[in-house]
Amino acid sequence: MDADSASRDFAVDASKPGSRTAGAALKPLNLVVASDALTPPLTGIGRYAFELVKRLQARPDIDELRFYSFGRWVEDPIDQLDMGDHVREDSEAAKLSNTGRKSWRSTLSKIPWLVKAYQLAGPSINALRLQSVKGAVFHSPNYFVPRFPGPTISTTHDLSHMRYPEFHPEARVNYMNAMFPKTLRTVSHMITVSHSVRQQVIEDLGWPEDRVTAIGLGTDPCFMPRGTDVLSPRLAAYGLRAGGYSLFVGTIEGRKNVDRLLSAYEALPVAMREEWPLVLVGDTGWRSDQTHERIRRAEAAGWLRYLKFLPQGDLPYIYAGTRLFIYPSIYEGFGLPIAEAMSSGVPVITSKVSSMPEVAGGAARLIDPLDVDELHQAILESLQDEDWRHQAIAAGLERARDFSWDTCADRTVEVYKLVTDRW
Known part of the structure; x- marks a missing residue:
């Protein structure tokens, strides 16, 4: 199938x-x-x-x-x-x-x-x-x-x-x-x-x-599109603005492929990283010391924010406020953050392996999670291509009705x- x-x-x-x-x-x-x-x-x-x-x-x-x-x-x-x-x-x-x-x-x-x-x-x-x-x-x-x-x-x-x-x-x-x-x-x-x-x-x-x-x-009804007037007060507490960042949600561990995500994002032009810094939301996983060292360096350089823990009601707002959701996992049984992001009305990049194409249902941009160059190019295009973004948001919201x-x-x-x- x-x-x-x-x-x-x-x-x-x-x-x-x-x-x-x-x-x-x-x-x-x-x-x-x-x-x-x-x-x-x-x-x-x-x-x-x-x-x-x-x-x-x-x-x-x-x-x-x-x-x-x-x-x-x-x-x-x-x-x-x-x-x-x-x-x-x-x-x-x-x-x-x-x-x-x-x-x-x-x-x-x-x-x-x-x-x-x-x-x-x-x-x-x-x-x-x-x-x-x-x-x-x-x-x-x-x-x-x-x-x-x-x-x-x-x-x-x-x-x-x-x-x-x-x-x-x-x-x-x-x-x-x-x-x-x-x-x-x-x-x-x-x-x-x-x-x-x-x-x-x-x-x-x-x-x-x-x-x-x-x-x-399924997805919780709290994951839904939200207007800038609703988002701004919640996001301001984290120094973020609606549409002003890319987002990854998941445990910081090998299977989630965060190291390749960091490499792909770091290769973006400086101006793009300043305009749309990468936000990571996730707990510390197994054998992730080297990844966290890279995260600290990226934070010091100013193009990454690591929000380890969030108050219970803020995560849906962080989802809805992102310009682009990126989930380049190597393997998933389902991949619920993909569904949560689409329910929130944001465009998605995810992997073309295991269950992720199935969950995306044709509404996301699919990449080879082991190919840093392909991931980089997908991020570059997805942040700038307004036509694709509008299509991906509409398709994602339609797909999200199935969860x-x-x-x-x-x-x-x-x-x-x-x-x-x-x-």
Whole structure:
């Protein structure tokens, strides 16, 4: 499936479960949802879990809904987030909020002996707690499913631990390589967040096509176009002006390709860099010391601003105020910042690999993320070409209409019903 057909087909995937047979007795829909990803500050997977859980709680067609996290039952994982409005306003980049806190899970995942201990003890704890659950479907929004006496569903966000292990800490790769195959041996159905990852699952893992469904993600309504009069007060706090900068949002790490972005931007004429400095919004990632040194030099030279953390409500304004959004990642399972930027009414440059053309849906300028010269030329043209900019903004806003968390939840419930009927 090519990128254009995939983008048109987000709501009608070739593997989409059909409705249940008319007139047939409907089985009760009882769910157990793993809520371990709902740990503040929310990352991309945490955002997905939050949006899904919030909608599952409101659905009348679910007979029973229970939540399970790290070996224990949880009454209401959203109430227990204790994050105020943070979880309602932020995005995939929620970890960029003014809390400035890294997920404790992310920190612990880099400690090899602790990862090994959990790897050994976790399955036994889960088996003991879950063995008495009958007549339910278990869904993990975060890869791994435990031993469970019923049908199970895993959401697989990407296969970067297999395709690009060099972009992850060794302990994380070892854990994924040890635990993910166990999920693959027992899971009843798999959800992926893009057609691209679905195809990788089929090809790389030999997974049956009828047991994997691609369901795209959504964007929060706070990502929308905003006028200069609305933007100016928010942007002034950062020394920015509407339309007066380029933007990258994402963790500063190897997979996001920030070093090549810096090289491409630094090659722009001085006058252009003064007119439109590059703004980076992102947390510190793994093995990024050299990249941060380059960022410091660029800041000293005056053509770059690094906004590591943002107050919870400011990110949508930073998106809407940019002249150009640049996301030259090497690999993505989905690439939610692309959708957020298009929803905000700004033109986008992104990569022509993995899921990014699919998400862009023909509305962005695509580049080879490994070709600095091509990225440089694309930035140069995109900042100056007004005709392209108007076309890209209009196409992006049209494409952004396809990204709906409600649709994501609806299609996920259809998968629940499918595996319930098959069991």
